[in-house]
Amino acid sequence: MKCLSCREDYNAYVAGTCKVCYEEASETEEALKQEIEDLKAKVTFLRFWSPLDHNHRSTAVPGLPYTDVVLLASDGPKDLPPVPVPAHKAVLVSRSPVFKAMLENEMEESRSSTIKISDVSYEVLLAFINYLYTAEATLDEQMAYDLVVFAEKYQVKHLKAYCEKFLVSKLNWDNSVMSYAFAHQQNAKLVGDAALSLITDNMDKLTKREEYVELVERDPRLVVEIYEAYLAKQVNTAVHKDSSMKPQSNPVSMFYGGDTCAAEGEGGGE
Amino acid sequence: MKCLSCREDYNAYVAGTCKVCYEEASETEEALKQEIEDLKAKVTFLRFWSPLDHNHRSTAVPGLPYTDVVLLASDGPKDLPPVPVPAHKAVLVSRSPVFKAMLENEMEESRSSTIKISDVSYEVLLAFINYLYTAEATLDEQMAYDLVVFAEKYQVKHLKAYCEKFLVSKLNWDNSVMSYAFAHQQNAKLVGDAALSLITDNMDKLTKREEYVELVERDPRLVVEIYEAYLAKQVNTAVHKDSSMKPQSNPVSMFYGGDTCAAEGEGGGE
Known part of the structure; x- marks a missing residue:
């Protein structure tokens, strides 16, 4: 008989599903894809402007609107003043418990509107802040390592997991x-x-x-x-x-048993 | 032969897929589910605190941190002053082009830190602002109608689509x-x-x-x-x-032709 998916003939030994289950699985796939579309739209709605679009060393572009704090990276060129990265305290506080403690506990940072960040370059700081607004980062291996350090320090779990996945793939x-x-x-x-x-x-x-x-x-x-x-x-x-x-008590299961169980676990017609 | 999904016997007339395609489809489903998990985590990361947790008529709870604007609904009880809904200009501006124009164009609202919203109740205003922070709303039919009006007025497309889907279901x-x-x-x-x-x-x-x-x-x-x-x-x-x-030139297609084509379009082994 003919497989409805690949259109090839197959026999009982390589049988997969009946028509009803195939159609149910197709519907499930459609439903999952729809859920993905919905979630992507939600992410687009929830993400802020990318600070990357608003921060450039050389060109004068308008900054993020209504910022109330600037961050300064300590590890810049020695003969140049650090480039400020503007941000919103509300965003920093909502994304990082360390920033929350820092800004709420009457430390120097909460009184002034400048936060100095040590042991970090401007590029890494900007990528970090950008992630807090967008949940996205352009990674290479070095940037991923740097951001893991930063994410660990400021307890931004989502960023850390994001970079770790990238590093595992490399x-x-x-x-x-x-x-x-x-x-x-x-x-x-x-x-x-x-x-x-x-x-x-x-x-x-x-x-x-x-x-x-x-x-x-x-x-x-x-x-x-x-x-x-x-x-x-x-x-x-x-x-x-x-x-x-x-x-083996049943020789057939040596060939099909394992696979079948695994496929069952991954679940078709849920 | 046996269907790998429902474990029932089936014959050539109700054949679905071969084993390879079944397994591929299961893998696709796993991958889609993983993508959904990842997107849900992203949404959780990107959403702000819910203003609903911080706004109550009666109890004194701490407000959202670092707010720089309050919104006032005009349609409250006549003998009581309206309850302010605090928010961040940065959030309003990033979510609604109407708030953006309002706050950037030197209107009364951009100079003061109070925005009066006419023709709306406190409950609807709060639900609206909450949506801007969380992309979520608890809807009944009346609230959905009210929020569609609000979303249209302030051009928040995502909220409008969200409420419209709910209303279609009702x-x-x-x-x-x-x-x-x-x-x-x-x-x-x-x-x-x-x-x-x-x-x-x-x-x-x-x-x-x-x-x-x-x-x-x-x-x-x-x-x-x-x-x-x-x-x-x-x-x-x-x-x-x-x-x-x-x-019909081919009588079999009267029974299977249409269904098969539809199932093909919904795509199995992508």
């Missing part, structure tokens, strides 16, 4: 040890777990790496955690191998 | 003529089209309705549009009937 053997150490420092669990998994898959090559030798020197406890994770993985794999070596 | 024969007239007045195309379609499906009952008689009196051109839509529908139906009466 993980490879070459940056894995560095990423692992970084993640530990910044409490970045997503990156840390992914890097640890990559490292423990390549233990035979680990000890030859320069970053490994440095890490043993700098933070040996972190290296111990790598070995502990490796050990746990070995035990797990052994248990798994052991159980999969047992004879 | 459409019935009893409120159809009233909704149709309202939609015309407020330029609410979604409600207008849905109401018109409902009315033209029930033309035999129309002229007996009180609202119809009133509408002929008040705005006869609107009634003419109903008759024109009815006429167009009749012509369409006649054409459709005519073509469906022709003999």
Whole structure:
């Protein structure tokens, strides 16, 4: 018979769904796509102007309207005054509990309308503030690392998760040890777990790496955690191998059983 | 063979998809659900505090931080002063082009920090302002009608669409003529089209309705549009009937042809 989706003929061995379930699944997909459209419209409505459109070092463009605070990055060129990044206290306070505490607790920042931010470049500060208004950032690896640090410092979880996802997608053997150490420092669990998994898959090559030798020197406890994770993985794999070596009572399930269960779990006609 | 989704047996006549397409569709569904989760998190991040949590007639709760404007509804109890609804000019300006023009063009409102809003109750004003911060509103029919008027006046398209969808879901024969007239007045195309379609499906009952008689009196051109839509529908139906009466060259497609095409359009394995 013919598959309604790919139009190819298929037989009972590779049967998927009946027509009713296929149509239900199509309807579910349509409904999910509609929900995505609705949510995207909501995001567009809720996001503010992008401060990026209003902040330029050289050209004179009108600033954000009704700002009541400016932020200054400390790490700029030494011979130039820092470029102010204007913002709204209401936005800072609503997005970051650290800014909230800073501005509400009668600190220097709450009396003046200037907040000096140390250890950050103008570019990173601007990207950070922009994210608070738009939930968007243009990332490369360096910017993502910088923003994770900033997001951790100012407790902006959404930004941190956003950058961590990006960094996980860029993980490879070459940056894995560095990423692992970084993640530990910044409490970045997503990156840390992914890097640890990559490292423990390549233990035979680990000890030859320069970053490994440095890490043993700098933070040996972190290296111990790598070995502990490796050990746990070995035990797990052994248990798994052991159980999969047992004879199957139903030979068909060796080919279809696993797949079918997985597909069931991912759920068609909900 | 067995359907992987409902676990029922099916035969070639009610075949849906092959196993590969079924699994692809399941993956697509998972991916769409993940995208929905991500967008919901983004909405949560971008929405402000709800002004509803900060505005109460009776109890003294802390207001929104760093507000720079208050709005006053004119339609309150005569013997009481209006309750101020505090807000941020930055939010008003970013959400409504009318507030933008009002505040930027050196009108009375831009100099003072009070904006008086005529023809609106405190409850509707508060719901409106709350929507600007959260993209959410608790609706009943009256509130939805009131907010459509407000959204049209202040050109907040997202709110207008939100309320129109709600009103369409509440459409019935009893409120159809009233909704149709309202939609015309407020330029609410979604409600207008849905109401018109409902009315033209029930033309035999129309002229007996009180609202119809009133509408002929008040705005006869609107009634003419109903008759024109009815006429167009009749012509369409006649054409459709005519073509469906022709003999089918392939009798199977009478039962499956139409359905299959529709299901194809809704797209499975994208």
